[in-house]
Amino acid sequence: MRIGVMFPDVSGALMRHSATEKYPFQRQGVTARLRSLLKWNPEACTGCGLCAMDCPAEAIQVNVLDRKAKRFVFAYQVDRCAFCGQCVESCRQGALEMANDRWELAALNKEPFMLYFGDPDDIKTVLAAEPAGEAGIPADK
Amino acid sequence: MNTKQEPQRFVIPIGPQHPALKEPGNFQFTVDGEIVTKAIVRLGYAHRGIEKAAEERTWIQDLYLIERVCGICSHIHALAYCLAVEQLAHVEAPPRAQAIRVLVAELERIHSHFLWMGVSGHEAGFDTFFMYSWRDRERVMNILEKLTGNRVNYSANVLGGVKFDLDQEQIASIRGGIDFLEERTRHYLDVVATDFMFLQRTRGIGVMSRAQAEIMGAVGPTARASNVARDVRKDAPYAAYKEYPVDIILDERGDLEARFEVRLKELFESFHLIRKILDTLPGGELTARMPRKVPAGEAVMRVEAPRGELLYFIRSNGSDKPERLKIRTPTICNLTSVVKLAIGHQLADVPMILAGIDPCFSCNDRSVQIRTSNDPDGRMLSWDELRQHGIDFYKRLEK
Structure with missing residues (x-):
């Protein structure tokens, strides 16, 4: 039995700098595989809706206006999203991507958390059909 | 900490807030001086369905x-x-x-x-x-x-x-x-x-x-x-x-x-x-x-x-x-094992005994134990009894 077995740890740590990151003045960056905001590629999407069906948080809604003309409105509720990446796995066309670049999502109101992707006119049509109070701001406006 | 004195025994409740660990669980230890003579555990505080x-x-x-x-x-x-x-x-x-x-x-x-x-x-x-x-x-x-x-x-x-x-x-x-x-x-x-x-x-x-x-x-x-x-x-x-x-x-x-x-x-x-x-x-x-x-x-x-x-x-x-x-x-x-092993130890050793099994209360809360005031040790209820208990509980609330 000994006394003060961890003393070398403590004395060694005296010379070390604090590990706390001075965010937001200092950004260490994120890991390459971090799953951040979902990206939708309208060219590849076929409107099958598997992403919406498999989403555990029910954060995705695919509104199909005209399947042949590829008129889709992809509604994405960011504050519901658990960033699990199942939609990306489920998409057979590779139309969805969760890159690591948009992860600073904090906002003072709820508007940035409801994203609509698609043709602006189509988004208006979809929003008009939705019940009042649910509408947010289109992503590309 | 609330303490309750009863004839011949002293019951110390620990939890449900922060019983040694940052998770909810309630323990009642009956002590004789510093020595634990009886332990009861109550779970169900983090039941999430x-x-x-x-x-x-x-x-x-x-x-x-x-x-x-x-x-x-x-x-x-x-x-x-x-x-x-x-x-x-x-x-x-x-x-x-x-x-x-x-x-x-x-x-x-x-x-x-x-x-x-x-x-x-x-x-x-x-x-x-x-x-x-x-x-x-x-x-x-x-x-x-x-x-x-x-x-x-x-x-x-x-x-x-x-x-x-x-x-x-x-x-x-x-x-x-x-x-x-x-x-x-x-x-x-x-x-x-x-x-x-x-x-x-x-x-x-x-x-x-x-x-x-x-x-x-x-x-x-x-x-x-x-x-x-x-x-x-x-x-x-x-x-x-x-x-x-x-x-x-x-x-x-x-x-x-x-x-x-x-x-x-x-x-x-x-x-x-x-x-x-x-x-x-x-x-x-x-x-x-x-x-x-x-x-x-x-x-x-x-x-x-x-x-x-x-x-x-x-x-x-x-x-x-x-x-x-x-x-x-x-x-x-x-x-x-915590409930059994705590008996005979000093109260101060109980948090260590509890931590020794590496408990995770939120994971294990799959059921709710029903207890009544005149039966502090808890009891088993059949499905029909549980149903009746629920009906009676809400009837009492209405009154």
Whole structure:
């Protein structure tokens, strides 16, 4: 039995700098595989809706206006999203991507958390059909 | 702390807020001076209804719900669920996926044991141990983040395989991290085995004999510290544990010191296993094709979570949703030992005995125990009685 077995740890740590990151003045960056905001590629999407069906948080809604003309409105509720990446796995066309670049999502109101992707006119049509109070701001406006 | 004096006995309630650990659970210790003479545990404060919620979701959606049963051992829950569903659907994940699953499970075990080690040190009043072990735990958290994208809730599994592959850069970073952690684990093993002050809190405290461990159904490192050779990885190898066998670490002493040493020595097994997986990672696909509807049937899956045996029971009726899902976590098996072992010890030793089983209350809260004021020990209710109890309860509220 000994006394003060961890003393070398403590004395060694005296010379070390604090590990706390001075965010937001200092950004260490994120890991390459971090799953951040979902990206939708309208060219590849076929409107099958598997992403919406498999989403555990029910954060995705695919509104199909005209399947042949590829008129889709992809509604994405960011504050519901658990960033699990199942939609990306489920998409057979590779139309969805969760890159690591948009992860600073904090906002003072709820508007940035409801994203609509698609043709602006189509988004208006979809929003008009939705019940009042649910509408947010289109992503590309 | 509220205290209640009764003739001939003094009951000290601990919890439900923060009973040694930052999770809700209520303990009532009857003391004679400083010595505990009786202990009662009451659970159910963190009941989240996950099993019922799982019945409302599809097989794929459930995977992410299941992953959130436990924040510390999220991967092993998802793995048990995936293996059970794959068993029902007669799908087998490819060898490379199984090896990556085991790799993440072992990294998670390292993270969980380091976390437990720090918390137990904190319970013993050894905060230096707590802080430095948690500082080193960051290394394994960083590896997991680099590998999966997340520090917790890794989402590594999909039904039929895993989501991501390993590249050379990641393999190198895992190797570097494992070398560092192995050296630190050796140091911490030295600390728990030789530090005079710490041994005062662990040596000979909460001794559980082998016979007691078997009767009380202890699982995992808690049982192995009492010389019960019980490890699902060895007894019923799942995923890639057939190709990558582990040795069971046993100790005869059964006290808290033995539990510390067993858990820390298990880490060396994990390091060894991880290196072996990285050396001989099989090639091939990452996922197998999985049907959306799972054939009717029942499956039971046992896996070795960091805390012990974790059991999943799943019943399918052939639809795209499970009909019934039952989870039994290791904490519920080990909790009986806390109630038994606390008797005869000083009240000050109780937090250490509790921390010694590495409890996780939120994981194990699957049921609610109904108690009445004139029956403090609790009682069993049949389904009809429970229904009647509910009706009476709300009738009383209306009045």
